[in-house]
Amino acid sequence: MSKKLSLNTNYPSISDLRERAKKKIPKFAFEYLDGGCNEDVNLHKNTAEIRDVELLPYYLSKHTGSNMKTNLFGQTYDAPFGIAPVGLQGLMWPNSPEILAKAAFEHNIPFILSTVTTSSIERVAEITEGKAWFQLYHPAENSLRDDIIKRADAAECPVLVILCDVPTFGFRPRDIRNGLAMPPKMNIKNIIQVFGRPHWALQTLKYGQPNFQTLKPYMPKNLDLKQLGKFMDQTFSGRLNEEKIKPIRDMWKGKLVLKGVANEADAEKAIKLGLDGVIVSNHGGRQLDAGESTIKPLSRIAEKYGDKITVMMDSGLRSGPDVARSLASGAAFTFMGRSFMYGVSALGKKGGDHTISLLKTELQQVMEQICCEKIEDFPAHLIKK
Template sequence: MKRVASNSDLRKIARRRVPKMFFDYVDGGAWTEATYRANADDLARIRLKQRVAVDVSRRSAKSTILGQNVSLPIGMSPTGLTGMVWPNGEIEVLKACEGAGIPYCLSTVSIASVEDVANAASAPFWFQVYMVRDRDFIEKLIRRVEAAGVNTLVLTLDLQMSGQRNKDIHNGLSSPPKPTLRNIANLATKPAWCLNMLRYRKMEFGNLYGHVSQVSSPKSLSKWTDEQFDPTLNWDDVKRLRERWKGKLVLKGILSPEDTGMAMDVGPDAIVVSNHGGRQLDGAPSTIEVLPNIVSTVAGRCEILIDGGFTSGQDVFKGLALGADGVMMGRALLYGLGAGGRKGVAKALAMIRHELETTMGLCGINSTAEIGPENLFHKA
């Protein structure tokens, strides 16, 4: 990867190496993908204020997130099906994140189980959970998470029902891939991926398969999953989880001041300003657009993380300048994973660090704590 200069380069390589259905799962959004595009477009429109003749020889991207010292003010977003982008993908990303000194968050719908990841981890990691209809399963899952030494639980709030993701429908997304002619033809063009997967042979949802009653096959598991989106989810459920969980709690999926106020009543350690990467409500605003109002509503009562369209160190700088304490990244690291496994993720993180520290220097900043709205040009 000597000639890889940007996240865009990693994306191109991943697109060549990862089967279409799994690349599109990572790369796509809901319906027309308007919100997916807005996330990146609105970040790109923000202008940075260059400063000169400032001593920036001491600049460092180090920061803290939820009391944890981090080498970069970012964390890995929970991403489903990571183990289908690259064999043992969740553990490959975990190890890259540990090597870079940033938090890793495992998704409920990961291929590797929480126990698999705990066995590979050298420090506590985060775990993301959905509040599904089967609350008995959720209680058992939380017990497993506690036993695995997880110290931070991330509750995703914006999946009461699944947004329509047209690419996934067209591709017939499933894990493992269904043996259709279209899938077989595409897999034939990805021989390295196929060979690696055959060696690993793990293609089921490790946190679900074997842990849900009356599920004995991939088909029955898929049916159970489709039935588990819970439109009855409400703030009382969130408060009960806050009482049940003794570790740090992060609420993910906040986009409005109204929901921010409700979240503050629960008492989270952090919220994530998130539109699910544009994968749920198409037509929702970008996360960077709503961030300032949410920062004002929180008023320092908890930490604020943000995701959605962040792919570079410059994007991270902009998020911090508008009031976020840290940025969660999913696609940016999964492109690295698809391009080259653990080394690809490490490459993505190294580029983000370089971009952030270079941007800090050109803006006259030595510390991430110094980054603020004064580093941006604002419209009159």
């Protein structure tokens, strides 16, 4: 049975949730969530260029109703969107990965857990009854890679996502100013900001200082912040290539997805390597300010390879109409990260439920308005330019 939609009418848009989140969490946490890299050019271009896409309504068509259920990798989801992996979620709102995983499970949409977020594979698998996906941040050592993959398999994660768009850390001026680069540091400005956000501070006391729960078994005890930075640098090698992907494909028997694809050449390599899907993404505009927005390569990749591999998309989506535009442009499925973090940062434990309900309501309205009966019909409503 589908989860009943629950909307807080004080926050009827993602932008309302963003404004509320800005007032609820410390500035350093909000800027970590909200910012892109360099001058934020691609951050803003992502959403703007999605919104250049226009849809064609057919008002006199026979319409028997709209259904947003979506089949993906043998699973039927209640909507064509899921929750993207986000690092350090507990920094933005305490316990947020568990809040969002629970909401995703109840609404029957996928939740992707990041290697570098603040809840463990095992805990999220427990909350979602083994339905959560896992995103692997590629370790430098094969033994660590293999152990993490075995844990994801034991937790019955149906989909493993491997990340290719972080060969180097993005240059993010806000995070540098706020001491959230590696190694992070808590400066006097940040401490003052915490005192100005008592609800966030109390929740942080309740759930404890955020840390990398999935990585905890591999970390030396009592690391200080400088040692943590060194550990992360030594432990992970973000640069993927075909030689690194092949043993993962051999080892992982479930569905395997490559996230961060931004061109046709990489999509073609993913197909040749036997992957099941790609997520066209530019890491939310946090890695390459001089790159394309996601909607442009999405359209090209879906047109060329959509019949050979499942083509999905994230980065820049902020609403139900944005999801509709992306589906019309060729995406089989979409993911959002910031939108859900704005929701949980604004509304705490009710934020995941509200944000999913909001996006479902918006998308349903678009489908009814343009007379689109099922998700697969969206491309027929695309106005080509």
